[in-house]
Amino acid sequence: MGTWQIIWFILVGVLLIGYTILDGFDLGVGFWHLFTTGEKERQSLLESIRPFWDGNEVWLLAGGGALFAAFPPVYATVFSGFYLAFLLVLFGLIIRVIGIDFRDKVDSPTWKQFFDYVFAIGSIIPSLLFGVALGNVIRGLPLSQQGDFVGTFFDLLNPYSLLCGVTGLFLLATHGGLYLMLKTENGLRQKIKSWVTISWKIFLALFLIVTLWSLIAIQRDGQWFSTAVSLLSLTAIGGIYFFHAKGKSVQAFTCSCLNIVFIFIAVAGALFPFMVRSINNPELGLTIYNSSSSELTLKIMFLLTLIGMPLVGVYTFYIYRVFRKSI
Secondary structure, eight states, rough: OOOHHHHHHHHHHHHHHHHHHHHHHHHHHHHHTTOOOOOHHHHHHHHHHHTHHHHHHHHHHHHHHHHHOOOOOHHHHHHTTTHHHHHHHHHHHHHHHHHHHHEEEOOHHHHHHHHHHHHHHHHOOOOOHHHHHHHHHOOOOBBBSSBBBOSSSGGOOHHHHHHHHHHHHHHHHHHHHHHHHHHHHHHHHHHHHHHHHHHHHHHHHHHHHHHHHHHHHSSOHHHHHHHHHHHHHHHHOOOOHHHHHTTTTHHHHHHHHHHHHHHHHHHHHHHHEEEEEBSOGGGOOEEESOOOHHHHOOOOOHHHHHHHHHHHHHHHHHHHEEEEEEE
């Protein structure tokens, strides 16, 4: 039965990668919305994501649903342990939608400015907290004999995980800026180019610190694999700067997508076969073997995935092709 658990471990990872790449640039655009000046710039940033943001969030729902169906104890432990954090994420995602949909309902500068801030804050909160959550998963959680989270919300706000949160914020800020390079023109595009250069430098510094901290302080059996993939990620980060400086936005954005893929692969290598590691007792950790659904459930869900995923892929490809031109 181990084959099916491995398949679903990979599928959950693929869905999370898809969400981070697609909705990640939406969140990054929200971050840069704070730095715009003038109504035309703000409208350009919003129009760049209006056709996509709600479809992009489907990948998050699919990832959560896949985790619930394939690994119910993991879903229960993570969502109970990160309960307050996920409520804040949900709050951020909700007010982000409100910011997008409500700002143009009233033709008032004060009204629009308020919802501009709502949109930006609603983008920054999830960007930070997703990174904090990932940092805690890498580091490990305090678990009971039953696999339940026994810490507090403030235990999740440890220095390593907070650093991962800030790193995630600037990863998505860079990713969103590179997306905007594809969708904007003229003066705004030049302004965004300078923004991306700054955020890339900050992200690179944070990435190196997090990677070294992880390798030194968090020892794992598959560390050699994660190290090798981290080097690939570093190569992709270098590619971002190289192509961005050359004005080759498509290649730079592609390198950003590859960087996200490599980061998730490195994390998966550090975790496998665990889904949730126990920081207080390694034997209490939840693995893909001791926390999965039955073989029948995994097979049925896989068949449904074979039907659903191509449909999502076709829709995603179609909508991005229709709205592929710059604003």
